[in-house]
Amino acid sequence: MQTLTLEGYMAADPSILSAQGSSKKRASFRVLETTRYRKADGTPGERTTGFNCICFNEATTENYIEPFARKGSRVVIQGHVENDTWTGKDGVEHYDLRLIVGDIRLKNRRDRVGREDSQIDAGVQEQSGGYDLNDDIPF
8 A cells, every 4th residue: 555645735625525325424625735846957946736635534524624624724644545537428537546534634723722722721720729830849
């Protein structure tokens, strides 16, 4: 199996789909990754590659992708590559590679989580019962 780690930005909001028989949720989205390089003559160049990604893990889809992932979100994805084939309306067979998501990290969640953590810390300090945690230890 081929494992791929990809860091890039979401090209659009994810598409959340439900399976017909089981109604399990899955997420489908596209991630863009840009590589910058220098050409032989010294001029800078860049190449952007798009990756079709699909996440079959229902918990990941409901708890992370659906509420937090948006167009432009920075993501780090680890998964395996699969070949997808289909026949178009014109009768021509098409091929595409897609990344089946095994693990996803949303880089833009830190700000939102940081605010929640500061609210939790503030609540803990209020409940400390009058002890000042910044006082020097007496021994």
